[in-house]
Amino acid sequence: MPLNRKIAYIDLTTGDIETKPIPLEARKKFLGGRGLDAYLLYNHTKMGCDPLGPDNTLIISGGILTATCASATARTHVMAKSPLTGLLGSANMGGFFAPELAWAGFHHLVIKGKAKHPVYLYVHNGNIEIRDARGIWGQSATDSQWAIREDLSDQEVKSCVCGPAGENLVRFANVMTGIKNSGGRTGMGCVMGSKNLKAVAARGTMDIKIARPAEALEYNKRFIDQIVSAKVNQTQGVLGTPFIWGATNSWGGVRSRNFQYNQCEYADDIEPERIDEICEETMGPYHMTGCFGCQVHCRAQYKITEGPYAGRYDEGPEYTSQGAFGGETDTPRATTVLTGNHLVNQFGMDNLETGSLISWAMELYELGIITAKETDGLDLR
Structure with missing residues (x-):
């Protein structure tokens, strides 16, 4: 047990x-x-x-x-x-x-x-x-x-x-x-x-015994019914968590340009529906998957469509990657978001910390506090 x-x-x-x-x-x-x-x-x-x-x-x-x-x-x-x-x-x-x-x-x-x-x-x-x-x-x-x-x-x-x-x-x-x-x-x-x-x-192959399995299954079925009938979970099963970013950006509840603005404009390319289109185009109609024992299946699968990482497989992005590599940096392009999501997954880095540091460095560069000398020639504008 x-x-x-x-x-x-x-x-x-x-x-x-x-x-x-x-x-x-x-x-x-x-x-x-x-x-x-x-x-x-x-x-x-x-x-x-x-x-x-x-x-x-x-x-x-x-x-x-x-x-x-x-x-x-x-x-x-x-x-x-x-x-x-x-x-x-x-x-x-x-x-x-x-x-x-x-x-x-x-x-x-x-x-x-x-x-x-x-x-x-x-x-x-x-x-x-x-x-x-x-x-x-x-x-x-x-x-x-x-x-x-x-x-x-x-x-x-x-x-x-x-x-x-x-x-x-x-x-x-x-x-x-x-x-x-x-x-x-x-x-x-x-x-x-x-x-x-x-x-x-x-x-592991060790069994986990349940004292009253029939009652446990019946009790859990009540939770499953609540989970799958909830509108928020039905939406996540189609669009994943990116729907959260889409909703909050629409009313000005996100951070953009290192907190200079609270909305990322002209962001159609990273809206949840567009991300879903890319997932379907690259992985087919059944591109949503889930974790063990979860009925929501909020995790999308995709391949990067262009750029140096074209063809690479990954999963997500979560709404935090939309915010980190699209909203915070004011670079609302699907390829940017999907590639950034892929790289932090491979390196094992927190996406929000990474996006926040990048957007902070971009503002410092724009203000002249750091220059191409500190960035090894990389233009952060």
Whole structure:
């Protein structure tokens, strides 16, 4: 049953691994994956520690209902002291990693120390192994996951990884799983890189028993009916989250030109309907996909149609990539948005942080505060 999933304590410095059951009282007191993660971080991280030092504890988890029949419970949560803010770092992402971790026997991984060289963790049916990742280090977030599958000779392995941004300690680096599922905003990928931890891979075939499966299915069916009947979810199933940006831009609720304006004008090429057209043109009519156990299917699939990355496959974009690479920079072109989305996914970087920094640099350039000398000749106007 879900309550028998365990917690693992992994010391990358010494190589020691210890697994323990999770007390029921702890589950009740600190509800959910995120709640228990906060408790674990508080008790296993030294006060005042360097976020990029070995004393910063990294915690990766799934919620108590992960991998059960409960709808939309596939989120993976990552927590540590943030290298971006120095405060609590919390990020979560969709996809398929958390269910695989639960089927492998674990709900929480508490990762301490720093490996001597790049490594990845392999979690498989109650066992955890520290494996050499020197051959994978430097690869993109997507290629790293495929390389791990090849290394383990198992195409069903699910991984969460840091990309080149995390390896190079970019403080807003994401943790990534799948093509585009991103645990962003607080630099958790940077913490992984600081520990020489390239990835955590999971493969599980352990059953999760439900005490009263018939009642659980019936109860969940009520939630599914609510989910699929809601207009917002029906819209997301067709257009994805870009519909949010389209709506907010129409009434002036976005940031543009580094907050100089609150609306991006002449933005037809990045409206959700146009993005949907490109997805259908490049991937066919059934281009929407979803995360484990979710009925919404809000994730689009596409290929870039022109430019140096023409033909590259990716997923999304989320409305945040519309804002980052279309609105904030006032460059409302579909190719720009789709290419920017692709690059941050491959490097493992937070899209909003990236777009905000680019738009800030553009304004500095326009004001003459920085020049072509500081940009290595790149014209930011």
